[in-house]
Amino acid sequence: MFPGLGRPRRLLLRALALVLLCVPLAGCDSGSATGPGSRPVSVTEREVRQAVAAWSAAPPGALAAIPLEDWSYEVSSVRTEGVRAFARAELRYRLTGYDAAPAGSAREVELARETGTWGVVADRPAPGAPPQLWDQGPVTVERGAHCLVLGGEGQGTGALSAIAAEADRAVPAASAAWPGPWAGKVVVLVPGSLDAMAALLGRPAGEYRGLGAVTTGRTGAGPAPADRVVVNPEGYGQLSAEGRQVILTHETTHVATRAATTAKTPLWLSEGFADWAAYRGSGRTPAQAAPALARAVREGDLPGALPADGAFAFGGDAEALTRAYEGSWLACRLIAGRWGEAALVSLYERAGRESLPAALTETLGTDPPGLTRAWQQELTREFR
Incomplete structure (x- = not known):
C-alpha cells in the first residue's frame, strides 16, 4: 500500500511519512551569544x-x-x-x-x-519518536543487485538473502510497469519481530498483524525521498513464495511511482496500479486473484462505484477492504487491457496533477461514470 495513515491491507500496507526537520546548529564565542x-x-x-x-x-x-x-x-x-x-x-x-x-x-x-x-x-x-533499526540491536546487511536489505536483531543471513533475491526480482518488475524515472533501487528493512516493526513505524503492533510489508516515504514532486520497505517478519513468513513476490513488487512499485503520487491521486488508482504491476505477467486470472470480489458479484453484490478513499481506512470490515483492493486492481487491469498500458501510466501521472475527470478525458476519452460502467461490465463478465 502507498504511504499515509489510514490506508491498510491484510497483506499490503504502507505506513508513515518520515518528516525531516532541520534547525541550524548554534555556535558563539561569548556567554551572550544568540542561538x-x-x-x-x-x-x-x-x-x-x-x-x-x-x-x-x-x-x-x-x-x-x-x-x-x-x-x-x-x-x-x-x-x-x-x-x-x-x-x-x-x-x-x-x-x-x-x-x-x-x-x-x-x-x-x-x-x-x-x-x-x-x-x-x-x-x-x-x-x-520511533527508533531507528540499529536502536533495536545489531544490524545485518545484505546487498542485492537492486536492493539493500538491513536485518534487525535476530535476523539471519539466510532469510535476508532470500528477501534480497525477491527484491531483486521486484525492482525490474516495477520498472517494467512504470517507465517513468525513478532510482531503480529499493531499501528493505527486516526488523526482528512484529513488535519491533511497529516500534519503527510508531504505531500499535495490532495494526500490522497479518500484514506482509509496508512502505514509508513522502509523496509528491521534489527530491526523491528516502523510501523504505519495512517487512513484517511474522506476516511475510506466512506467505507463499508467490505471495512474497507480489508483496515486494507491490511495495516497490509504490517506491517507483512516489514522485508522481500526490494527495490528488485516488487510492483505487495508486493501490490498483501497484497490484497491477505485481500481478502483471503472472498469468493469475481475476477469479484466482480476486476471490472475495468474485464471490460478492456472484451473490448479486455488484459494486456501485469504484472504491472511495475511505474504503482503504484502518479498522474497517476486512472483507470489504479486500474487495476494495481487488476491485482497484481489476480497474487498472481493465484500463491497461482496453486502452493500453501507456494510457494507464499516463492516467496515473495526470491524476496526481489534475482532477480525475480531466485526467480520464485526456487519457482515456471517458469520464468517471463511463469508467465505472465499463468496470462493472467487466466484473459481470468475469464473475457471473
Missing part, C-alpha cells in the same frame, strides 16, 4: 552544542557495516540538570547509493560533565 531565533544562548548550552557537534562528526563504529553518509545531528534545544545535559536533535543521514534525500529521526543526546568538559554518554530516540 536559534536570535535568543540568548548560555555558555553551558553553547558548550553542549559544541560537544554534540564534535561527537556527531561520523557514525558510531557499531554501524560500520551500514553504508552511511552525510551523518549529522542538528541540535534544536538543550536542557541541563546539574552535571547532566539533554540535547534534542535531528539525526540526518543517507544510505550511500540509495538515498537521494536524507532520512532522519528525532533524537535525545545525553551528556555528562566531567573535569569541566561535556561528553556524550547516550544517544536514543527523543521521547515519543
